Amino acid sequence: MTDQAWLTERPAASVATGTSDRPRDVFIVSNSVDELGGVTSWSHQMARLFTGRGHRVHVVGITEPEVPQELGETAYPTTTLYDVHPPQIGPMRGLKGRLNVAERRRRTARAEGMREQAAKLTALFRTARPGAVVIVTQVWAMEWVALADTTGLLVVGMSHESFAYCRKTSRFGRVQRHYRNVDRMLVLTREDADLWIRQGMNNASFMPNPIPFMPETPSPRTERAVVSIGRLHDQKGIDMLLDAWAEVAPNHPEWRLRIYGTGEDEEILQERCTTLGLDGSVDWMGPTSDVPGALRDSSVFVLPSRGEGFPLAVMEAMAAGVPCAAFDCAPGVHEIIRDGEDGLLATLGNTGELARRMDTLMSDKGMRDAMGEAARVNIQRYAAEEIVRRWEDLFAFLER
Incomplete structure (x- = not known):
């Protein structure tokens, strides 16, 4: 890929430490702030790392999770947009679907609610300094970010699953639709990035996850x-x-x-x-x-x-x-x-x-x-x- 100079490996000894030369405002937007799972763990690990480098971080969730995890105290603010989960909507197939009054009402209520919550995102984004970045970790959350005003911000959309697994789900079409025009779409490996590029996602690239921790003492591997x-x-x-x-x-x-x-x-x-x-x-x-x-x-x-x-x-x-x-x-x-x-x-x-x-x-x-x-x-x-x-x-x- 011709624009991957920023991915060049450096020897470990030359890795910058301390404060970034360019502190930024970084918004990390996910389905939930505290949902049990790897995306939440990644989001808060990166929030801690960015904060440690002098960046100003805000972690945003769209709604409360079905299965939460305990976060403890954080050194950065967190926000959840919805107090209750947005209305679930079903497919509107054929004339019968279009005439389903209850479904149409749910869709109208959901759309109005999305616009209201996107306005909250816009208000948050307007507090940012020049050079701010919005990292959207899951494509469902991108549906709200897409409705917000991100003028002047860099927007990075992420998929934390493999191309093959995503392709089996409804997320595949949504990634193509909602991430096509972001500044960069990131997956986790070069192999998957190449597969997305073949699907016409020319803004696709890759970024691996960091090690969550490095214990001083390894397992003795004696426990059966x-x-x-x-x-x-x-x-x-x-x-x-x-x-x-x-x-x-x-x-x-x-x-x-x-x-x-x-x-x-x-x-x-x-x-x-x-x-x-x-x-x-x-x-x-x-x-x-x-x-x-x-x-x-x-x-x-x-x-x-x-x-x-x-x-x-x-x-x-x-x-x-x-x-x-x-x-x-x-x-x-x-x-x-x-x-x-x-x-x-x-x-x-x-x-x-x-x-x-x-x-x-x-x-x-x-x-x-x-x-x-x-x-x-x-x-x-x-x-x-x-x-x-x-x-x-x-x-x-x-x-x-």
Whole structure:
């Protein structure tokens, strides 16, 4: 790509630290300020990093989440636009749909409400200094930003999922529609950016996620525990993990599978666990605010997702020195994990293969240690300081 000079890698020693040469106002706009999931974690990590560099940050959510997460105190303001969720609307197919009075009223109420909330965004944006940036992390939120006045601001739209997974959803068309004219559309890998460009999104580029944390002391990898951390939702593939564990567990009766997280599929997944006869080896840990502690007490991490972008959970595990077994479900996964060097990959959906990858790591302490140490070294190419510098370079490039 001809305009990617701002992406050039620099040696770690030359990464700028301290205060940015050009402090900016940065608005990070998402579906929700505190929704449970990786996008929220990313938003607040970047908000902290930008704030630490002297930028003035404001995190904005459109509505309250269905499943919230605890944020604690933040060093920057947060705003949620809606007090109640905007009205749900259905498709208006054919004459019958167009004559559906109740649906037409819902659509009118939703449109009026969107304009009111977009006016709040406009008021926030007008407080910004020249050179301000609006980062929209999810395309649903972009529907409100598109109605607001962003004159004089740089607008960056993001997709935190792979091209292939997005293409299976209604978000695919909305990304093409709502991100086509933003200053830059960012995905998480070069491979996905190229696929979007082939769809006519000539403003597409890529920006990887930063490491969420880097523990001083890695996991000793002595605990006989395999860990999964994520929302209990179909996308995260916990049902497939249980199927794979059913093959592994009989060979390793002393090992436990610890599943951290909560979500709408929790009850049905626990029923599946019982049906498979796994209640004696699976621990449902619920959500955790101590991810480093959960990883420190584990020896293997597993990612059974059907779709991902640039999974923070894998980066966290590798930073803790815990080797991963994962479905190769997205370019971000095989960019982060170097198969056979610092983790093991399995074909998406092949639970038998995932079971064998877990079994290999569980059976061989020497391999676990070698891959865990390699993971801890390799993941440092996504150091937070480097990723923030790349963001600042992007801001400067877009201002030209």
